[in-house]
Amino acid sequence: MATFTDPLVFDPALIHRFDINGPRYTSYPTADRFGPEFDADAYRRRLELRRDNPQDRRPFSLYFHLPFCTTICYYCACNKIITKDHGRSAKYLKYLGRELALQTSYLDSEDNAVEQLHWGGGTPTFLSHEEMRQLMDMTRRHFRLLEGGEYSIEVDPRKVDRATVDLLAELGFNRMSLGVQDFDETVQKAVNRIQSEDETFAVIDAARANGFKSISIDLIYGLPKQSVEGFDRTLDRVLSVSPDRLSIYNYAHLPTLFKPQRRILDVDLPSPDGRLHILSLAIDKLMSAGYVFIGMDHFAKPDDELAVAQRAGRLHRNFQGYSTHSDCDMLSFGITSIGKVGATYSQNVKTLDEYYDRLDNGILPVFRGIELTPDDVIRRAIIQSLMCHFELSFAAFEKTYGIDFARYFATELADLEEMGRAGLLRIEPGRIVVLSPGRMLVRAISMVFDARLRANRPQNRYSKVI
DSSP: OOOTTSOOOOOHHHHHHHOOBOOOOSSSSOGGGOBTTSOHHHHHHHHHHHHHOGGGOOOEEEEEEEOEESSOOTTOOSOOEEOOOHHHHHHHHHHHHHHHHHHHTTSOTTOOEEEEEEEEESOGGGSOHHHHHHHHHHHHHHOEEEEEEEEEEEEOGGGOOHHHHHHHHHHTOOEEEEEEEOOOHHHHHHHTOOOOHHHHHHHHHHHHHTTOSEEEEEEEESOTTOOHHHHHHHHHHHHHTOOSEEEEEEOOOOTTTOGGGGGSOGGGSOOHHHHHHHHHHHHHHHHHTTOEEEETTEEEOTTSHHHHHHHTTOOEEETTEEESOOSOEEEEESTTOEEEETTEEEEEOSSHHHHHHHHHTTOOOEEEEEEOOHHHHHHHHHHHHHHHHSEEEHHHHHHHHOOOHHHHTHHHHHHTHHHHHHTSEEEETTEEEEOHHHHTTHHHHHHTTOHHHHHOOOGGGSOBOO
């Protein structure tokens, strides 16, 4: 069993050696493998299959994509719509209601238990208070949010006051993620996101006063004008308010894919060594402050649900990142949102016009997806095990899937030998264990089991693993 309290080893030489471009594995197969052959009809049939086979039902996780922002952050790679016109969000909510009704029309009316709900964006708090009430009311008309569930929202502290946090608690939210990125004013100007410490910490105080169970802060390293000294000050300020979780994301500069990033000059970005120094500083500070490394870019206090779930072997990874709810089917609503039902993934259309047109015609707004093969299902479970628990047992996979693990994955095990010699992992009789120096590079380790990437490796579409 992996020991999650072991010190996290940050070895720059190993990182330089194995820091390749690769997926984040919020799904396997990854979203770039979805295709138009899995369309609205295929998704409808999958919902009906769930309806007709009660023994296969899992609790639901719900995701709502709320794409509106009033200003643009230059680093952002999310699907968003920049506007100050609340008429656009009012129309969007009307169509979210239509999609809720349409998706649930293919389900058993008693099949409505929800363990997890998330509003993401964009900026969910772009919505007015009345619009927030409206969306939650529509949701509760179709679903039953279970007591003790995980109900989370992404918050931009620049757009939230105490009354908004009070309302979020009233609506049932109990977890909150706040975007900070960096408190350094020079960095904030370079990415067009001016955000004070006072307004950020006021939201955290309000959330705690309202009994939120978990508060997470998102930071980004590798931004323009960023320095070790400036990020050190940001970390000190963030740690002073003791968030339950922290995410330290790697800024992926892909201006050919994301137009807002073209306003960021390459010359303003930290050097590769500078990025590593910033990340190394962050890891040292967080580990010294008592945080546990969950995986990739996530840290949590030892008593946080993520850390508890990881120690118990219950941690999961989905499109919202690490999660404690591993057995849910995910229904997703709104443009670009991705859902998972059974052994399928589906994604909605990307533009408002397409979304509205399909719903006007009573058609589910799914435009692509994938039905997993038996091999996909096995590999998904392997990648989940590595990403969440840093180990896997051959016997468990042999029992569950009826395979001879060493024979089935002979090529992959051979490919892992170099990483084994480098000290990233250990291949033992009957299991693989990711060692402390390899935990930062678990994406690279997981890529060895990605058969679709092995067959076709256009890796430049992905960010660096570190």
